[in-house]
Structure formats: C-alpha cells, structure tokens
Amino acid sequence: MSTPHVLLGLLADGPKHGYDLKRAHDLKLPRAKPVAFGQVYATLGRLVRDGLVVPAGQDRDAGPDRTSYELTEEGRNALKEWIAAVEAPMPHLSSVLLAKVVVALLVGDADQAREYLAAQRAAHTVRLRELTGVKTDAAASLSDVIAADFGIAHLDADLRWLQTTLDRVADLHREVTTR
Amino acid sequence: MSYLSARGLVRSYGRTPALRGVNVDVEEGEIVAVTGPSGCGKSTLLHCLAGILRPDAGEVSYRGQRIDTLSEGARAALRRTEFGVLFQFGQLVAELTAAENVALPLLLAGTGRREARTAALSWLDRLGVADLADQRPGEMSGGQQQRCAVARSLVTEPRVLFCDEPTGALDSLAGEQVLGHIVRLAREQRTTVVLVTHDVQVAAYGDREIMLRDGAADPTGLGTVAAQR
Numbered sequence: 432m433s434t435p436h437v438l439l440g441l442l443a444d445g446p447k448h449g450y451d452l453k454r455a456h457d458l459k460l461p462r463a464k465p466v467a468f469g470q471v472y473a474t475l476g477r478l479v480r481d482g483l484v485v486p487a488g489q490d491r492d493a494g495p496d497r498t499s500y501e502l503t504e505e506g507r508n509a510l511k512e513w514i515a516a517v518e519a520p521m522p523h524l525s526s527v528l529l530a531k532v533v534v535a536l537l538v539g540d541a542d543q544a545r546e547y548l549a550a551q552r553a554a555h556t557v558r559l560r561e562l563t564g565v566k567t568d569a570a571a572s573l574s575d576v577i578a579a580d581f582g583i584a585h586l587d588a589d590l591r592w593l594q595t596t597l598d599r600v601a602d603l604h605r606e607v608t609t610r
Numbered sequence: 611m612s613y614l615s616a617r618g619l620v621r622s623y624g625r626t627p628a629l630r631g632v633n634v635d636v637e638e639g640e641i642v643a644v645t646g647p648s649g650c651g652k653s654t655l656l657h658c659l660a661g662i663l664r665p666d667a668g669e670v671s672y673r674g675q676r677i678d679t680l681s682e683g684a685r686a687a688l689r690r691t692e693f694g695v696l697f698q699f700g701q702l703v704a705e706l707t708a709a710e711n712v713a714l715p716l717l718l719a720g721t722g723r724r725e726a727r728t729a730a731l732s733w734l735d736r737l738g739v740a741d742l743a744d745q746r747p748g749e750m751s752g753g754q755q756q757r758c759a760v761a762r763s764l765v766t767e768p769r770v771l772f773c774d775e776p777t778g779a780l781d782s783l784a785g786e787q788v789l790g791h792i793v794r795l796a797r798e799q800r801t802t803v804v805l806v807t808h809d810v811q812v813a814a815y816g817d818r819e820i821m822l823r824d825g826a827a828d829p830t831g832l833g834t835v836a837a838q839r
Contacts, residue, residue, distance in 0.1 A: 545832050546832070549830060549831040549832050552831055553831060556810070556813075556814070556819060559810060559811070559814040560814045560816075560817075562814075563811070563814040563815055566786070566790070567790050567793050567794065567815070569794075583811060583814070587810055587811050590810045591810070594810075597831070597832070598647075601832065
C-alpha cells in the first residue's frame with residue numbers, strides 16, 4: 432500500500448496534524464496494518480519536500496510537534512493520478528507462499544511442503560473466520576464490511592491455491608508411499 | 611459424551627463407499643462447518659447425522675441416545691421435532707404461499723392453523739421477508755426463497771439445524787444475507803448448526819471446521835487419509 436498517497440487522501444477534507452493522520456488512517460483502514468507515528472512524520476517530511484503538502488500552522492494546546500499540514504494543488508493532482516492509475520494485477524501475499532512451496536519442493540522435501548501448506552491453510556482459515564465475524568457483527572460499518580470483503584476475497588484466492596497445491600502434493604506423496 | 615456424535619460411520623452406495631469410518635463430535639450451540647472436495651462424503655455424513663440415512667456400520671448419538679437404531683417412524687418424528695434441515699434449493703412447495711410453506715412443519719406436527727400462521731409470519735419477519743407472506747415461490751428471487759426456506763427450517767425451533775450447501779445456488783450477496791440470518795438466529799436460539807459446504811467463505815461462518823477427505827475425517831489437513839489407512 433502507498434502510505435504517502437493514503438496520507439494525501441486523508442488530508443483531502445482539510446488540514447490535520449500527524450497524530451490525527453495516524454488515527455484517521457487506522458480508523459478508515461481498520462484491516463490494514465496500523466501505521467507507525469514515525470512513518471507518518473517521515474512521510475509528511477517527504478511530502479513537504481516534494482511540494483505535495485505544506486505546513487498550515489501550529490496547534491498550541493498540546494505537546495510537541497503539533498504542526499498541521501494541508502494539501503497543495505500539486506498534492507491534489509498527485510492524489511487524483513494515483514487513484515486513477517490501474518495497479519498491475521499481480522498477486523502479492525501469495526508470492527511468498529508460492530516461493531516457500533517451490534523452494535521446499537526444489538530441495539526435495541514434499542513432506543515439509545505439505546506440512547507448511549496445511550499450517551498455512553489453517554492460519555488462513557482462522558483469519559477468514561475473523562474477517563467473516565466482522566461482517567456478521569451488527570455494529571459493523573460499511574467501511575468495516577468493505578475492508579473485510581477485500582481481505583476475504585484475497586484469502587479465498589490463496590486458500591483455493593493452497594488446497595489445490597496440497598491435493599497435488601498429497602497425490603505425489605500417495606504415489607510415492609504406496610508404490 | 612458430545613451433544614451429537616458419530617463413531618466409525620460407514621456408508622456405501624452399492625459398491626461405492628461414501629463414508630469409511632468417520633468420527634465426529636458436535637457440542638451444543640456450536641456452528642460446525644463440514645468441508646471437503648466433491649464426493650468426499652460430506653452430504654452423506656449430514657444425512658446420517660440427521661437420521662435421514664442409516665449408516666451401514668457405526669453409531670450416531672444425539673443427546674446421549676443412539677438414533678441410528680431407531681425405526682423409520684421414530685427418526686421421522688425426531689426430524690419433525692428436534693431437527694431442522696435446509697438444502698441448497700429451498701424445496702418450497704410451489705403451490706403454497708411463503709406463509710403456508712413456513713407453517714407447514716407446524717401443521718404436520720399438529721399445531722392449529724391460526725397459531726401456525728402467526729408463528730410463520732413472525733419467522734418471515736425475522737428473516738426480513740414479512741412482505742412476501744402471501745406470494746408464491748415463483749414470484750420470489752432465489753435469495754428470498756431461501757430466506758423463506760430458512761424460516762421454514764427454524765419455525766419448529768429445532769435444537770439442531772442441518773444445512774447442505776444452503777447458499778450454493780445464490781449469488782454472493784444473497785448468500786451472505788442468508789448465512790448472516792442463519793448464524794444470528796442460531797446464536798439467539800442456541801441452535802446447534804451442522805453446515806456442509808465446499809466453499810471456504812461459507813465455512814468461515816462456522817466456529818470450527820471438520821474436513822473430510824475420501825470418506826474420513828482429515829484432522830491434520832494434510833490430505834493423505836487414504837495413504838495412512
């Protein structure tokens with residue numbers, strides 16, 4: 432995920448300081464990884480350097496570094512471009528899963544591949560159940576449900592692949608052990 | 611002893627084995643998903659647990675009592691009073707209205723006509739389809755029909771609800787609504803649910819998953835049941 436662009440998006444409805452941005456990020460994207468304060472400030476620094484954001488005054492009542500930031504015209508354009516750009520349709524998480532299985536099979540350890548696949552499948556299933564729980568919670572907001580749907584759809588794709596691979600490797604195992 | 615359990619279930623269709631010694635335990639109030647590839651025996655397991663089919667060997671117990679040894683009549687009575695069953699296609703009676711369909715199990719159990727209709731209307735309301743009470747299945751969408759079927763399966767307030775691919779014929783949003791209703795109502799009524807599905811997204815509505823493979827439970831998920839036997 433592009434944190435700079437998400438921060439630009441969060442500034443679209445008015446100036447905010449770093450702490451507000453972190454809170455807004457974690458609230459609007461509840462299923463994403465929480466963003467660290469350090470990352471928010473470092474990103475804001477780069478956005479200022481690139482002219483996409485400018486400081487918009489100090490907030491007096493609280494602790495250190497309460498500088499507010501607002502979008503520049505360039506920042507607004509950069510945000511529009513980012514939203515309009517179609518992402519390369521490439522798998523992300525599954526590439527790690529794939530690499531592990533391919534490597535396990537490369538070193539000739541089908542058992543380890545199977546154990547890994549079964550464990551990964553179990554972990555995916557637990558996560559899928561958690562996200563499904565979000566959807567059946569009567570208090571879930573539309574953004575909660577949409578974010579859960581997104582996670583569910585991706586986990587589902589991974590799970591199908593994990594199960595198919597498990598079946599293929601199990602067939603291989605069966606052939607070897609019953610021969 | 612579990613609320614609902616199976617020990618060493620074996621069942622064949624002719625010479626084709628469907629279950630080869632399945633052990634299953636379901637606790638009261640649990641929502642358990644039974645998953646596995648097509649032909650793994652999950653529907654046969656559900657039919658045996660619900661007393662629709664008799665196993666060739668093994669035992670099925672419900673609240674401490676063997677039910678596989680009961681007569682056909684006694685098992686039918688169990689299905690009328692203790693169990694609810696929901697299939698992929700709701701199997702509503704085409705000639706009857708939604709309210710009449712939902713009232714049917716109560717009428718069969720001897721409830722008076724007026725009381726049965728009142729209960730049916732209340733269950734249709736809980737499923738969000740009260741406005742369809744006087745429509746026939748042909749006038750409803752698939753999702754609406756399935757919600758009526760859920761109402762019909764719960765109108766007798768069964769202790770156990772058996773669902774066989776309950777959303778298999780629905781698009782994902784309609785399916786999600788049906789599953790949401792089943793889970794919510796089951797929790798409210800403390801109904802135990804056995805949910806058979808091949809779909810991981812549907813299985814995720816359960817508290818727990820029992821994986822079947824080649825007619826046997828596969829607790830490790832490694833998929834080598836046949837080789838281990």
